[in-house]
Amino acid sequence: MQVRHAPLRPLIVGLCAGATALALLVAPAHAAPARTGPAASYTVGTPTDLSTACSGQNAETIQAADPAANAVYDVWMGCKGIGFAGSADGGATFSTPLTLPGSTGQNGSRSWDPAVTVAPNGTLYAAFMVTRSGLTYPVVDVSTDHGASFKTVGQIVPPDANNWGDRDFITAGPDGTLYLTWDYGPSAAAVTFLCATSGSCSFATGDVNAVLQKSTDGGRTWSAMSHISPGYPNSGADSAPVTVEPDGSVDVLYQGYAVTDVPTDDLGTARTYATRSTDGGATWTPPVAVGAGAGTMNTGEWWIDGSEALGPDGTLYATWDTQGPNSDTGWLSYSQDHGATWSTPVQAPADTLNVPHIMQVVAGPPGIVYVGWLSSSDPRGYAQYLRTFSTTRGWLSAPLQVSQAFGTATVWPGDTFGLSALAPDRLVLAWGSAVAPTASNASIWAARVTVSLT
Template identity: 80%
Template sequence: MQAARIRIRTRARTLAVGVVAALALAAVPAHAAPRTASYNASPPVNLSASCAGQDAETIQATDPAVGGVYDAWMGCKGIGFSASLNGGTSFGTPLTMPGSIGQKGSRSWDPAVTVAPDGTVYVAFMVSRAGQTYPTVDVSTDHGASFRTAGVITPPDAGNWGDRDFIAAAPDGTLYLTWDYGPSSAAVTFLCATSGSCSFATGDVNAVLQKSTDGGRTWSAMTHISPGYPNSGADSAPITVEPDGSLDVVYQGYAVTNIPTDTLTVASLYATRSTDGGATFSPPVAVGASVGTMNTAEWWIDGAEALGPDGTLYATWDTQGASSDTGWLSYSRDHGATWSAPVQAPADTLQVPHVVQVVAGPAGIAYVGWLSDSDPRGYAQYLRTFSTTQGWLSAPVQVSQGFGTSSVWPGDTFGFSALTPTRLALAWGSAVAPTATKDDIWASTVGVVIP
């Protein structure tokens, strides 16, 4: 969740890597559930095979109008990108995003991608240069065949701290970008996992928003999404734009103690909303606080949100207990003012990462995906379907055919989006045999049948 993610961390112990020979999806042991949804997944394709070095932390957007699937990730010497214009059947040769490499001492991480209503593709990512950290936004007007840098967001403070960005395009083409911001990088201290990335122990961390009405060339001043700036304890704030232009944001909010040092303790997921283009946000509402909290050792990106065609909002997140780690789903039918009782998404509660995200399907249907090494063979990508009226419509299924070794960091996110209400695109990082020490980006599409 910060600049240290640009390193791929490994540990000496190498886990056995198993490969599923059959092309059918493998069911994961689960609690009893009605098995009414079925799945048809394409064989995973390797998007990053031609990129030297490690590739991880992919994120994704789709453009159903042209059959576009767009994946961006950390790799290809900076930020890698690959496009499909045939619905994810095949992908082009990876590109390296302009502005993500080429300057001595610079670094880039945490990509984000969105598609505007006119088909313009935007890729945002974080860079660290000359003592400042800030997002850069690249733009493509040819469906991802080429990119140029549209603009950068200049921080108001010298020596600032910045991290995980998210970008979304409104129906009128306005771009909204959220990112984690702190006035002083010196105030931020980290907790780094052996085979993951890093989280925060202390820091002036805040969720902020900026917008652009000229295609990313210039950006507004910051709006503070999380109350209490500069000590709000907030990070990781994905944003969703509704058809009327209203903004929905969820973020991870930590309790802050000892303000001089900004010590972070435990976190909950919060939802907030703006109806004035991001100028102000509603008081945050805790989502699922009754089921537990996130701890400061959690290194993956937590909190995701999706909007259904009927206006239902869905949120997923992950909590940590003394000996457990649990992924959750909740939904709201009143624009985030109130939320349903959380339901457990992954069947297991093993004390391993569950990187959980959500995509909306037809009215009343949500797809929940997660990347986890809960199987002793290593990391795999999973999927499950939820109905607001019937509950879970299947046990979890495994989309990835192989398992990535747990000793190689797969990234803090994965790609997850919809081409149609019943056809999904996924992409994930994984170090799969026979090259089980090299992380690659794998992509698959999944057709879902909901009786």
């Protein structure tokens, strides 16, 4: 059953080329010809609250789209487990939230880090992490009726007792094969945490690794682990979004920390790495540092860092966030040779304030990419931003604020947000934010954005 929200009241935002000069702090990857007028303008719909039926805290949403069905699907931490809401009309309205099976507490267990994807035949898969009986692992739910109902189809049981596990990503290849990456360590006792007052937690030490498993039977059974990051079980890797190209090649972007002491698994600073498999995940190319000159990530970074997208022309896009001693900002880079080399990174947010810049990316038309970030860089609190980039012309607009209200910076909005393209010029964004009258808890908000390019 669909829940109707207030009708969208479009906001037309035109951003002139001159505004971009105020936002750029580094040069684009390639020289861009001069522009004499607006290159990108936006029509922004009024944000709607997807989680209004779920009391308490709702945060950390992530999203998938099915352009053939004009459908958008959001999953998040909330609704007493993992919440789900879908839209069958391109993000104009969303269904009443439901709680994914297998995500509610069982004997004190909990669930976190949801992920979602749509297979080529329209089957919907949602994944999330659980801890039960000393084991931590992903659970996969499936829906064959566009999100009206779900059932648990598979559980990925780890090979080690008392293991550690975290952030899962799931995607479907062109033949329907499911690929799932997650953070894995043989021993939970080796992992120690750094937890932020108004955020989640990061790792100071740990046997952390990026691994991949795949399923060819709709998630019922899964392959053994493939070790994406070299150096298992002490590779220092986490947060590994996965993308599959039309020929079945698998691209992964992961965050790799320097392991400064193997016996204690102390973690130093991190960089973003890209790697590729042409044999279904059995073997991986040597990791390539993406935007190494842009800086590093520190162990206090509590949000999920790193996002990857594939353009219709085969261009790979990557976004990530870096921290300096008293600064923080997000970056974009692209590869036109399947991840072997990457462009000089360009800064996406206009600021370098020492606050989170949670980054996501989604491809548009050939050579065009949309970059979003959730940040508390404004003194009024968290807001959702969007910007458009061209591989031949550079940034096509200044940052656009998609959210109309600010969320209090003292309430955790989640480590991720949703960004999907239903068409090359039609986007849907979703994010967590604690705005009045429920400022003590975050809600999940969504808005449509239409992009006009010149």
